[in-house]
Amino acid sequence: MASENHAHHEPASLVTYIGTFLALMVLTVITVIAGFQNFGVWNTPIALGIAVTKAAMVVLIFMHAYHSSPVTKLVIVASVFFLVIMIGMTLSDYISRGWTL
Numbered sequence: 001m002a003s004e005n006h007a008h009h010e011p012a013s014l015v016t017y018i019g020t021f022l023a024l025m026v027l028t029v030i031t032v033i034a035g036f037q038n039f040g041v042w043n044t045p046i047a048l049g050i051a052v053t054k055a056a057m058v059v060l061i062f063m064h065a066y067h068s069s070p071v072t073k074l075v076i077v078a079s080v081f082f083l084v085i086m087i088g089m090t091l092s093d094y095i096s097r098g099w100t101l
């Protein structure tokens with residue numbers, strides 16, 4: 001039988017969950033409103049900023065990453081780091097396709 005070495009922590013309070021849910025709903029409404037506006041070159045950065053904020057809230061609160069062990073936090077940071085590298089490499093290929101030699 002495996003030993004129980006799991007760190008025990010109290011889950012977030014109901015107020016935290018409700019506050020997070022309400023914040024996600026507000027950000028969703030802002031996303032919809034921003035989708036009907038023309039911000040020029042700022043359309044994509046605004047949409048990505050809202051999306052990253054919502055994703056971070058979900059990971060930190062609903063997936064309990066805020067109270068997780070340092071190893072779990074390291075895995076999350078490393079995953080995001082390699083995701084950024086992969087997206088950067090994809091974008092560098094996509095941007096350079098119009099270049100002629």
